[in-house]
Amino acid sequence: MRMLALRNGISDWNRFQKEMDELFQGALSQAPAAGRALLGRSRGTTPLRVWEDDNSYHVEAELPGLKLEDLEILVHRNEVSLSGERKIEFGEEVTAGRRERVADKIERKLQLPLELDADKAEASLVNGILTLTLPKAEAAKPRKIEVSAG
Amino acid sequence: MSNESTSLEQAQCQEPKVRARSGWTYRPDVDVVETAEGITLVADLPGADVSSIDVKYEQGTLTISASIPLRQDESTKYLVNEYGVGDYHRQFNIRQDIDASKIEANYVDGVLTVRLPKPEVAQPRKITVKAE
Numbered sequence: 344m345r346m347l348a349l350r351n352g353i354s355d356w357n358r359f360q361k362e363m364d365e366l367f368q369g370a371l372s373q374a375p376a377a378g379r380a381l382l383g384r385s386r387g388t389t390p391l392r393v394w395e396d397d398n399s400y401h402v403e404a405e406l407p408g409l410k411l412e413d414l415e416i417l418v419h420r421n422e423v424s425l426s427g428e429r430k431i432e433f434g435e436e437v438t439a440g441r442r443e444r445v446a447d448k449i450e451r452k453l454q455l456p457l458e459l460d461a462d463k464a465e466a467s468l469v470n471g472i473l474t475l476t477l478p479k480a481e482a483a484k485p486r487k488i489e490v491s492a493g
Numbered sequence: 494m495s496n497e498s499t500s501l502e503q504a505q506c507q508e509p510k511v512r513a514r515s516g517w518t519y520r521p522d523v524d525v526v527e528t529a530e531g532i533t534l535v536a537d538l539p540g541a542d543v544s545s546i547d548v549k550y551e552q553g554t555l556t557i558s559a560s561i562p563l564r565q566d567e568s569t570k571y572l573v574n575e576y577g578v579g580d581y582h583r584q585f586n587i588r589q590d591i592d593a594s595k596i597e598a599n600y601v602d603g604v605l606t607v608r609l610p611k612p613e614v615a616q617p618r619k620i621t622v623k624a625e
Contacts, residue, residue, distance in 0.1 A: 390575035394565065403564065405539035405576060407603030433526050433533075440526035444537055453573070471539030471603015472564070 389425060389451040398484075400455050400477045407471035414449065414468070416475065418461040423477060424452040458483040515563055517579025523557075525585070531610035532589065538581050539603040540564065548598045548607055550591070557605065558582045 414427040427449040458480040541559040
């Protein structure tokens with residue numbers, strides 16, 4: 344699998360190239376949503392990272408501004424689904440502004456190669472990072488069969 | 494990878510890089526709103542820690558940066574890897590009067606909020622004329 348950083352990153356070699364945003368200068372830049380989306384991370388699906396060890400699959404997502412209770416996480420057989428909504432609210436007294444953060448619907452379904460032990464699945468959401476630990480079902484794990492002589 | 498879009502910035506992501514921390518620096522998504530009281534800036538900085546976030550205001554320039562540690566071992570083989578993890582950096586020129594001594598910042602659930610209040614306008618005062 345090719346690994347790509349999908350977000351609007353700048354790589355290390357030009358990190359000191361200062362990027363300056365001019366705020367509130369002349370006509371307020373109401374960044375057009377479509378234009379922003381081209382530069383920003385891909386919208387519409389929630390980007391994930393998934394990796395595994397012998398016992399579990401691990402799923403990670405960046406969900407700033409969300410709490411665990413804002414999410415519904417379902418584990419069934421070998422499938423895990425994530426859903427929820429990120430709301431962004433500013434008071435009515437706002438006179439001007441520019442918005443890049445998107446009130447996203449979080450919706451993602453993922454099929455893993457092996458069946459999961461849903462009862463032992465764990466989720467945490469700390470500083471906007473969701474981490475799921477999804478143990479592989481005992482029955483699904485590859486088994487080493489001892490061959491005994493005699 | 495179906496929603497991938499091409500842009501100059503993304504093209505740069507694929508350049509060879511030097512490994513220091515993750516080696517990437519990202520430009521966080523930021524909302525900036527103005528109210529009668531001042532300017533509020535809200536930045537998505539998932540994965541940061543309060544102690545690793547640096548907010549600086551100097552001569553009209555607000556700088557937000559955060560160093561983000563790797564969350565997985567560098568040798569991790571991902572089954573799915575749809576985003577990059579790295580430091581955050583962004584600068585803003587604030588072209589308005591700000592009371593620098595009253596700037597406040599807080600970080601909750603991966604979201605940094607910086608409030609830059611306008612200087613308090615001198616209150617209109619009524620001067621009483623006394624008779625001698």
